[in-house]
Structure formats: structure tokens, C-alpha cells
Amino acid sequence: MSILELRDLSVTYRTEGGDVPAVRGVNLTIEAGDTVGLAGESGCGKSTIAGAVLRLLPAGTRVDGQVLLDGEDVYQMNPGRLRAVRWTSAAIVFQGALHSLNPVHRVGAQIAEAIRVHGSVDGRAAATRVGELLEQVGIPASRASRYPHQLSGGQRQRVLIALALACEPKLLIADEPTTALDVMVQAQVLDLLASLQRDHGLAMLFITHDLSVLTHACRRLAVMYAGRIVETGLGVDVFRDPQHPYSRALAGAFPTIGDPSSRLRPSGLAGDPPDPSALPTGCPFHPRCTVAVDACRTTDVQLRPVGSASSEASAACVHVEPR
Template identity: 65%
Template sequence: MSVLEVRDLRVTYAGGFAAVRGVDLELTAGQKLGVAGESGCGKSTLALTLLRLLPAGAQVSGQVLLDGEDVLTMRWGRLRAVRWAGASLVFQGAMHSLNPVHRVADQIAEPIVLHGRATPGAARRRAGELLEQVGLPAARGRAYPHELSGGQRQRVMIAMALACEPGLIIADEPTTALDVMVQAQILRLIEGLVADEELSLIMISHDLAVLADTCDRLAIMYAGRIVEKGPAHKVFTSPHHPYAQALASAFPRIGDPTARFAPHGLPGDPPDPSALPPGCAFHPRCGVALDTCASEDQTLRAAGVGRAAACVHVGEGR
């Protein structure tokens, strides 16, 4: 059963910035989907659109079906009920997302009360249970955000996301600001909670290796579009699209002389969303582009079982 279906989603900001251009996604119950790409590829805009959190000036079209209901056409009352209880979002900057003048337990308890799940007293007790579930003593609920470390604040954000028992968690770069040791702890925590609570997960990151280790499937975004998708391990180890290949090769492998003495990278930056190049948006940075790539756009085509890539070099049935 599909928990989430995204159909031909398009988001344009004021000034003609096309941040998301025709994205299609499907997430089944219990599935973990990773969305990867450089900064500016549309990942965070996609995450915000799933719960209709974009600024008022954004133009949105397409469908975002959460348990069969279109988030984009919901009335405000229904949308408020769906946020936190149907799907919740873990932001990348916990210090900017938490209220600095309220204790963290009160912030965890707030959505529980607002959604009518418990009385204020019971909600505070539930907040303590959630803190312990994410590896913090319940007593830390009396702390203010500035009294916690970065990893502890991120755990609080995860506890808040779990507060109303949603079926879908959307994690937008949840470990970007953390050191590698704490990052590994948070990733294992999320992975364990998703398995224990039988949740669906969308994990958004620029780190392809993290997503390949955490998720079942991967979707690679470039210039607002998905250019490759498929099983996580296969997309990471044998990508078809040149952009996905560049992302995968950008991560050095310990003990691999090739990675040490000949590190790979990708020159340039993603294109300006308000002035996209004609044809395939990646062709100005692509080392294997053909003349036709500059004039003919590429759409996703079959690239093996359960895989697809938007590249002229990928043949049908490959």
C-alpha cells in the first residue's frame, strides 16, 4: 500500500525560480527512501512541499497524495490534523527549529495536546517517554535548547516528530551540522525507530553514502528533477546517470589507492533555477554529453529491474 504518491510535482518561486520540475515519487508502508543531490537541486523544497510548508508566493502544481488524500488541496483544518499525526518533518537546524524560551519537554508535549491526544499532564509524561526513546534521560526535558548539545537537540527534534505517532517521517539533512560520531549515532537511532515503529521514512541528504547505508531506495535530484532512482545499493555502487556517477565517486574509500591518488569531483555548480540551460540541464557539466543533449531534454527511462535514469546513454531494458 502506498503511504505517499507524488505526481508531476512542480514548484516555482517568485522571479521564475523553478525549484522542482515534474517530480514523481512513491513510498510504500515501511519503506525508506533517500533523496540525494547537491545544494540547490530542490531537495528541501520537495520536503517542505510534502506538508505544504512553502512560502505564500510559491506556485505549486501536481499532486501529493498522503494515504490517498491530496495535501495540496486539503482545507486548513484537515491539513493541521495531518501535520504531526499523519506525517512529520525533522529539520536540519535543530537550534533554529526549537523555541529558545521554552523547555524542550513542553515543546514535545505541545503537538500532543493540540491534536487532542492527551491532557497537558499526560502529554508531559509522554514527552519524558519520548526523550528516553531517543536516548535522553527524561529529566533533560527541563532543559532549554541552548543547554543541550547539537546531537541532543537533534534527538529532541526526532522525539517531536514521533510525538503524535505519524506514519511518515521526513528527515531533511538531519545530521548535517553534527560531527561524524554523533552523526552515526543519530542515523542508527532513526533507523532503529523506523524499524521498531514500522514507519515510512524519507531521508534527504547530499551524502550519498549515508543514504545508501540507511535507505531501501534512492532518488537522485538535479536541477529540480529526479535523474535516477532505484535500489539504494545499486544506485550507489553502479549508477547509470553521469551526475549520480559523479556523486558516488566523490566519496573517498579508505584503503583504496585510486580514491586516494586520483580523487574525483564535479566542476561547476548546479544551474540557476531561473535560467536553466536548454536540453538536458546537466549537459554543461557532463563529460559524456552528446550534441543532442544540448537541445533535447531527457526523461526517466528503464535502466534495469526497478531502476530508471534520465540519460541518452541509457537504453530501454538496460
Template identity: 60%
Template sequence: MSTPTTRSPLLEVKDLHVIYGVGTLAVRGVDLSVAAGQKLGIAGESGCGKSTLALALLRLLPASARVSGEILLDGEDVLTMKWGRLRAVRWVGASIIFQGAMHSLNAVHRVGDQIAEPILLHQKSTPAAARKRVAGLLEQVGLPGSRAEAYPHELSGGQRQRVMIAMALACDPRLIVADEPTTALDVMIQAQILRLIEQLVADQDISLLMISHDLSVLADTCDRLAVMYAGRIVEEGPAQQVFAEAQHPYGVALSAAFPRIGDPASRRAPRGLPGDPPDPADLPGGCTFHPRCPVALDVCATEDQVLRVAGAGRRAACVRVDADAARPS
């Protein structure tokens, strides 16, 4: 994936494949890159491979998963790291904010102890220094330091998510992977969490890879946006452009699912996309989106589509991409 910056990529994913069991193709040939300080969004419905991609980046997939390709973090392949080196990279080189904070936090440990654990392990801090760092992190994410003594069930959903963000920041990582960081939060709290993540990334020059079902959230938060379908990236480019003027029919459908403020027709008749993503164990031939595509051609049922230039800094895997868009302006 091309990036609009001259800074070298912090993260490069090359031809990544993830297979579960016998022939369940969860991720198929994904290529992407994230530069230092850049924010990349990954969008798509459930079952399109987004979370599998996120877990693969730090080798958090189950042992039964077969992974191939390259995941280069600062030029070093995560997939070939020895266990000791991998442990050193997690939290410090890259960290992850999991979806569903209540399920990610340990219910029988105070949140402060959980935030302190990676600090004690990776930064060799004293317990007193770790406690001070925890209090500072909680205040950084908008919670009083005294909440370090709370158990997860004593916090609201938004507060627990803030704890997860504080934990991800604990060892000053260069990359944060946020997998649906606002799942199950109400709209007001979701907006607060998104603004918090955006501000922290900007203040600390952290790279961000954010995963969400919500194309509008990613368009508002990220610099660039990639759309995944059936384990592949089918469109990528500047976030606002992909949201407003998607070149792939799937991106068009995702964008159209959001009513436009001030547009009565959009509010009264929101457009959706019938059907579901295909079973990764039984993918259709040709373009995997063609059974649901409202503008599919005969060729789409027989020929797979690859990403092709769809404008300046943009690519889309669709036969209908206008050849004129590939020409430089």
C-alpha cells in the first residue's frame, strides 16, 4: 500500500495469508504499510478478516493458524522472531487495544496492577515508579489516578476502554493497533474515546492502525483507509476520498449505509447491502464480491480482480475502475 509521506514505513505487511483449519482463508494476500505518525483505518463487515489481520501483526493468533508472508516492524519480520525477541517487541514496539474491554481486562485484579504489569516487565521499574507511571497514564486518558485501585466491574464501559488505552500506552510503543476500540459504547462515549485516541497519537507521534465496521469513524479519524472484503483489501486511499467517492462497489455500499445529515431521502430510505460476506472456507470463484455486487459484469464471475490504480494515491480491485482515473492529472 502506498503512503503519502516520504518517511519510511514503520510497519510493512507483504503478501500476508492466514489459513484456519483445512482451507478457511481468513486473510488472502494482504499488502499494506503504515509510516511513522500515520493513521491507517481498516474497514469492512464482520467476517472479512480485519481482527485476524490485527492479531497476526503481533503473532497473537492460535497455534493452529497457518501464517505466511512478511510482517516487518521497523524492518524486522515479526513472523520469524524468536520468542524472547517477540516478547520484547510486544508493548514496546507495538501494542494492541482489544475490542470489548470487559472481556480483555482480568476481573479479579485491580486495573492499576494490570497497567503496571508491562511496565514492570519491560521497563524494569520499581513498584513505586510503576505506580507513579500508572497514575500518570490514567490522568493522561482522562481518569483520576485513584481509579488504579478499582476492579474492572467498578468502572463504566467508557472508563474500562480508557484503561485499555492507558495499558496500550504503558511502554511508549511506536505503533498502536486498535481493534474496534469503541465496541458497545454509546455514541457520546464513542466520540470521546475516538478524540482521545486521535489526540494521543498526534501528541506522541504514534502510528495507528484502527479497525472498525464504521467507515465514517475511520474517515474522520484516519489519514488513509483500506476496505477489506473476504480476506483481501479491495480499495485503499485517502480516508475522506474513499468515504465520499469510493471506487469499489463494496466501498460504495459501506459508505451509503450511513444516512447523510440534511438529506431527507437518505434518512427515509437508508441504503444497505443484502446478504453476508462469503464463508472463508467456501469462497466463490471470480471476484468474491460479485454475488452481492449490484453492478457486476459477466467477467466478474470468472476472473478475480486485483488492486489497480484508481486515481492519485488510490487503488481499487474492480473491473469497472475507469481507465482515465489511472492516468496522472
């Protein structure tokens, strides 16, 4: 059974200015131990999906479709069951490690709290477990008595990962976990996530706008635009041979150093992400698309399998030949 399955998930925020469809019919499956990356610009709905999985969206937000966590619909759970599932089945690591930790509590106490809320563990056992978890993310156990501000940015991000792992979840959702970090520290955290995934068979949903990081960290990739997945496939394929023009532009934003074709030729995508409350007609990407044809203005192509039968690729563009 899949760890996580999103079936036709739609999320609509209700604001004073009217309804804003943030996610518009997303299907996504993550098998146990698999790593899936969700890429896209800010406002494309990728972080909303993270919130939708654990029902962390603002009250009043409309969610349609199904979120199956370990086969169980998250939106049918009673509050007690939901609390149990959060952290034990799936846990989230957010960006901005400073804000996610309580500044007035020692980091060890914060991890211990998560352990004790979700299991009948006595204080000593919890303390031992905190030490193990910290060592696991590469922080000396003695640092448990530090306060968040006494740790560096990279260490705080590691503490958050330890916190997420406290109840041995099967799925880790990482929302921009390395965005605020320095290059070298980012590499350290990515390395850590990769080793956790390898050693513990953790499934990961990795969300970021940085396609190059995703390619590095994930087996499969899904590219989102305007609340929908426009391309999925194996990470390497999406990065090296993108099918959708949007994925192509995203991939092109990361030059290969040493590649003469990108030397002194920065490539990017013109225009800005569309306003989710006023999406263009047809394919929402057509106003920014360099290969748009007339049909794009009227027809919104659905995701369809492409390439050879053995590939896992799909794309939503009139230009890709359906398999």
C-alpha cells in the first residue's frame, strides 16, 4: 500500500476577495521508502499540499478529493486519530527553523515533548531517545540542553529534522528545508536527509522551488504550475529532458557550470506566476510559454503519459505526444 495517496485533491482558500483555488486536482502517490520532489514557483500550491496532507490549513479552507495516509482518509479521521497520525505516520519539516522552535524551551525538551505526547514513555526513556535522535542528525547529545538561539541555522534545521523523526514517521514532508541555509550547510542537510532516507527507509515528500536540489535528493519529481501537476517523471529525466515547456524553463534556470551554452547567457522564464484567483483561460501557462499555439488559449491539456512504456513520465502540454 502507498504511504501517501492524493486523489484528485483540490484546495480552495476563502478570502475576503473571494475563493482562491490553490490546488486544482492533484493526483500523487508516494510508495514506502520512495522520495518524491514537488517543484514550482511560489504560489503554485506546493506548500498548500504539504498543509493539506496533515490538515494544517486555515479553518474554512475547502478541501475536495481524498488524502489517503497509509490507506486511511485524513479528512475522515476524528480529532484524536488525527493527532495520533500527525507525527507518527507523517511529520513535517518547515523552512525557517527559527520560527518553528519555541525560543523559551531547551531543544531537548521540545523533542521530548513530541515523544511523550505520542507515547507512554517515562522521562528517562524520553531523554535517552532525545539523545539518540540528536546524534542521528549529527548533533552531539549534550546540545539537548541548549536553547534554539544558541544553535546555528544549520543546527536548528537539524533539530527540526530530529523533532520530525521523534515518533518514527513513515513519511517526512520537507517544505523548503534548505532554502534559508548557506550552500555548504545546505549540502550537509541534504546529505543528512539522504542518509536518513537510505538507513531508515523513510518516504519523503520534498518541496522546493530549487529543481536542482530536488533532482539531487529525489527519485521522482512532480512539477507544479498554477495548482496542478504539469509534469512528473524520474528526477533525472525531468531535469535532463523536460517535456513540458515550464519544466524546461525551470531546469534552464540552473546552468550547468562548464557548459558553454549557458556561459554569460542567463536563462529564465519571462513574466510572473499567475494570480490563482484569476487564472488565464486554457492552459494557464500559455501567457508565459514560448511555444504556445492558438489551441493553448482554449484547451487545458490534462496530464498524460509520454515517452516509452517503461518510463514513468507524464506531461500536460499539447506539444507532447501521448504514448
